[in-house]
Amino acid sequence: MRAYFGRRYMLSASHRLHSDSLSAEENRVAYGKCNNPHGHGHNYVIEVVARGPVDSETGMVMNLTDLDAVVRTKVLERFDHTNLNLDPLFMNQVPTTENLCKAVFALLQSAIPQGRLETVRVEETENNFFQCWDAETAS
Secondary structure: OOEEEEEEEEEEEEEOOOOOOOOHHHHHHHHHHHHOOOOEEEEEEEEEEEEEOOOOOOOOOOOHHHHHHHHHHHHHHHHOOEEHHHOHHHOOOOOOHHHHHHHHHHHHHOOOOOOEEEEEEEEOOOOOEEEEEOHHHHO
């Protein structure tokens, strides 16, 4: 039997959606007001869900303080209060929230302390969210 453990985190970051491979007009059409040269910001909510067996001694899939430490060092310290466009992960890709979600998943996938990373969900606004999950469980 699998058990799941999820935790929510918040960070604030800015970005500009702009692709150098598109013309100015194509960028305006593709990204609208999100192509503002000065960028814009979001208060992102990041949900991390891990799965694994429930430890018979602790009764937990994983210790939440261990997960908090990994998310803090791998994700929050890196992205909170930054301009995503300036992060090396986004030097060759547009820092859409889809790409942010993929990046967070990749950063955490081999770093979580116990179990296996199941999903990462990034909420950009109250209406927009993006989710990535382990390819092995997606099929």
